[in-house]
Each structure stands twice: as structure tokens, then as C-alpha cells.
Amino acid sequence: MVWLTLLTVLMTDTAPPPPDSHLALDDVARVVEPKGPIQCPKIALVSYRGDVIRYASPLRVNADFRDRLRRFEAVVRETAVEVYGRAPSQITHLGSFNCRRIRTWPDYLSEHGLGNALDVSGFVFPPLPRRAQAPVDLPRQLTRGFRVRIDPDWQGTDGAAALHARFLHTLTQRLVARLDIFRVMLGPAYPGHKNHFHFDCAPWRIVEI
Ligand SMILES: [Zn+2]
Known part of the structure; x- marks a missing residue:
């Protein structure tokens, strides 16, 4: 039944992972006993703080995923500069490695x-640097430092919150279009993900943001 559920989701996905991006972890079995203690495969992990944009605390990830995260950070920076006139100083997160x-x-x-x-x-966004070109529609209060949170900003409809919603939605649309970054992208549209985006590189593609 669980398998059928997973298959159903897999069959409704938008595209399979691109054949030119085989990752070492694609060959690792994911099936485990549904109950009792589990052992995670021994994967070499690196500590990663973020090269393009820093994470609020260091991540523990495998090296292939770190390379994908660099591309992710570049998309965050590009989108943030368009919407807010500068990149965020930090990406906040709820965790990376967890067996x-x-x-x-x-x-x-x-x-x-x-x-x-x-x-x-x-x-987390810093104040707008003095020499930065502010977008014409940037609300005045957003020239100071501020935070964007998936919950509640994903649903924002007025003023600064509407701009945050535009930033978050534009960002995820771009990530979905980039088959060379994440394969699974879950967000508020998916149960249990009201306050965060889950991104991963499983050997299948599921997009429910
Ligand atoms: Zn997650």
C-alpha cells in the first residue's frame, strides 16, 4: 500500500531526473524496515556553511548535495537582488543530516x-547597502534589515508580505525549472511542510510546493 502510494506520487511527477546527472547516492538502497531502530548507510558527509550565501548554522551533507546547494544559493541571490536590491545574508533552516x-x-x-x-x-536580509539600486517598488521599510519566513510569507497578500510572497514563489518557480539542482521539492502544498521547503536529490522527482 505504501509502495502504491509512492508509485502514485512518482507517476504524477513532472519529469524524471535528467539522465546526465547520475549521482553516487542514486545506487544506495532506500528501503528499510518500517519499525524498530534503523541504521543509515555510512555516507561521507562534509560540514558546509554556504559559499554564495551563508546558512544560519553549518549543514552536514554529502559532497554532491553541497554542489547542488551552491547552485541553489546562486538562484537565491539572483532572485533576491531583483526583488529586494540585495542578497540575503543568511539562509535559515530546520536541519540537514538526520538519520x-x-x-x-x-x-x-x-x-x-x-x-x-x-x-x-x-x-535574513541585511539593510540595503548605500550604493545598491533599490527596485522601484521596494516598500520603504524594506530598506532596513528584515526576515522572510515561509510561514507566513508564502501566503502574503499585502505590502511587504506580498513582496515576500513574490520572492518565494519566483524563487521556487526557478528552482523547479532547473533540473540540475533539486529533484524533490516540497513546500506548503505538501502535508507537514507549512513552514519550510524540503529540498533533496533522491533518485526520483516529486514537486509539490
Ligand atoms: Zn526535509
């Missing part, structure tokens, strides 16, 4: 258990 099952599919190891996933909760 556990997928909550809704206990027969499967979570990609977090392979250091192959990140839960992003928001972004």
Missing part, C-alpha cells in the same frame, strides 16, 4: 538520513 525514515512512508529512509536533503525555513 530517520520518511514520516509518511516508513518503509523508506529519509534523504535526510543520507545527508542529501535540506529544510529551508527562510532568509
